[in-house]
């Protein structure tokens with residue numbers, strides 16, 4: 445018997461416009477509205493969130509603009525916190541539950557809500573609907589969360605730790621964000637990272653383009669070398 449699905453989503457969820465140059469690089473799966481995604485049968489649903497905070501200042505490596513959280517997963521890839529939504533579970537409730545398990549998130553402090561919804565992509569080969577959220581925290585909340593992460597129930601199991609994404613590019617034009625982009629990411633997490641950085645204006649169009657270009661340039665150098 446099919447289980448009744450709880451759904452607290454508002455009827456007017458819209459998808460933010462993605463400029464063509466970014467779309468071609470970041471939208472690797474079928475982009476769809478939340479309403480359309482709800483009609484898809486026999487797919488599992490997952491929800492992940494980019495948690496970030498604004499941060500002014502400089503380090504010895506470059507300008508600090510913000511703190512963006514990703515996590516090293518059990519399989520050695522990077523991804524955003526979140527996970528599979530149980531059958532019949534509301535997406536936002538399921539996401540907050542996953543965050544409690546994976547990063548010791550306290551949903552009473554700053555719950556992820558539908559106001560943080562960003563978009564939905566359908567991963568057909570894997571029968572997965574991927575909902576993505578972007579949530580801004582205060583820097584204090586972000587730092588508290590970083591400290592709490594190792595206390596989560598999945599620490600050392602599904603989650604090997606949280607990381608801050610380096611948002612600067614160093615003088616060699618590779619170290620920092622371009623090098624980070626050459627890590628292995630799960631599913632569409634790398635594309636979601638670039639979308640998030642552009643969407644919340646932590647990076648300009650030019651900076652996103654350069655980060656992509658410099659990460660690719662290094663791959664080509666390595667290919668030539670070997």
Ligand SMILES: O=c1[nH]cnc2c1ncn2[C@H]1C[C@H](O)[C@@H](COP(=O)(O)OP(=O)(O)O)O1
Nearest residue numbers: 490492523524526527528574630631632633
């Ligand atoms: O960060 C991500 N962005 C997009 N899709 C992702 C991300 N992390 C995982 N995924 C995909 C690939 C996985 O098979 C499913 C389920 O996610 P996961 O976090 O592994 O789920 P559980 O924690 O095991 O519930 O989503």
